[in-house]
Amino acid sequence: MVSTPSLHLSPTSGSFSFQPKQIKLCDKRVVLGIEIPDDPAHTSSSSNGWFTVVRTRNSTGISPLPVSTSHAEVWLSGSKVYIRDLDSPFGTFVNGVKIKTDTLLQQGDVLSLGSPVQRNSQTPAYITDDHLKPIIAKVVLAIGLSW
Template identity: 90%
Template sequence: MASTISLHLSPASGSFPFQPKQLKLGDKRVVLGIEIPNDPAHTSSSSNGWFAVVRTGISPLPVSTSHAEVWLSGSKVYIRDTDSPFGTFVNGVKITTDTLLRQGDVLSLGSPVQRNSQTPAYITDDHLKPIIAKIALVIGLSGW
């Protein structure tokens, strides 16, 4: 029997709203980013790394369409930023290299954008929030 590892992402306080995700990690890297409307290959689901644009086209400004990637190496889960403009953070620390994810870590795709006098009125508070997720690593068994 082989073991599998799933990465569970649940919204944490201060996050752009998103539905929890369960990403099964295998031999391919999983891209984390904002879905691309009208592109079936980049449409959000609970089992992929694309985060949905909500309501009337609101997406989080600090998150890129291809923001970061996660992968399994042996029995460890790693993440790296893909040169996103607003960065990727693990437990509040900006990552600049491949970084090990652990049970209970807090992942942030982007950092909050501050409203100022130049911010257009149509930009809501949700637009300005990053994706902030609590990490759970779940080990399962597959095959015989």
């Protein structure tokens, strides 16, 4: 039996907090980005590319500031997984290198959506240090496995 090709993303040190994801890669591109509140098509789950907006005490949604709503996209081509930045302001990085073209993802790569934002005198007090962090994830690929 052949499993459905998938991309597993688990948070690493320094990442904005998120639940691990197992994203099925079939015949379409999957967008990685921040969920859009009150939009069912852009609601976070452990099986899609949307990352959760954190609710604060006053119910304001705070997301990782370096991550866009449509930040990057991943897709399967043959037995290879590729990623492309979608012109995000804070960039997409694979193993610390900013990607500028379609980039091959490999087992064990570290993917970063955005780069850390530095706190300054203009940063509102309700923004925590965690909200200044990018999404940083270890990549595990399950492509063509059989059992």
